[in-house]
Amino acid sequence: MPAWPPSSTAVFGREVVVNTCFAVSPCVDRSGVLEDDTRRVSSMRRLVRDRLASCGLRGLLDDAELIVSELLTNSLLHSGGTEISLALCVVDDELRIRVGDGIPRVPHPPRQPGDDAESGRGLDLVGYLVNARHGAWGVSSDGRFTWCILSTAEEG
Template sequence: MSVSFEVSPGGTGRSATECDARRVGMARRVAAARLRFCGLEGLVDDATLIVSELVTNAILHSGGHQVTFSMALRDDWLRICVHDEMPGGPSVRTADGDAERGRGLFLVASIAEARGGEWGTDHAGATTWCRLAVPEGLR
């Protein structure tokens, strides 16, 4: 399953427009619906949080005009990918205690680790991905 959408032009590190913020919610809803359709209700919360964080990062930090998010179930793994138009990989930041930003990739890494998976970027950095193990009871 793959979904592409246009995002508002802007520089990296900008705030999301109202329209772009709705795109993040749409991506979460599509991911949740697809997981439920596949009988993977037990992955919905973690996977939708990952989708939300990766899509938000692509919108805010890529400076591109299009974002594509995809999910695939293969060999007992759920793979989530978010592709933007700009090369250059993301970095995990350490947010100050009061900071409202800077925890997204830390959350992605923590969830992936807790689910027996991993996350990373392609060699160019335009695609950020996460792999979650599908629990045996859901296979």
């Protein structure tokens, strides 16, 4: 399996599905997320759905859309940055997804939410979906990107 994510912000792959970047307002806390920013996440979900459908990857639509939504939302809520990038590409039998915020930090294991917590389970869900698709996910060593790889071998 080739190294992922790439060391630069360029997307390497045979078929670039999505490569975009959008501005967001720095989020101080969960209640500080602006409606415009939540709409951007929603529009990115629709973009991913449309692009994967046009590439004949309909069987990945739901999982990829949910993964992209979780990764974008995490970046929006936790980075404090002003820009988020989203890249998807198809390489051989893999769909590669990368979300970045450009903020270097030491990656740390996700915290475990309490039984009554209303949030904090997104990365567990990402991990489950990635494993079900025989893939992998992680965070770049400098903390700027979260990435995942999903197998497309069972698709079209």
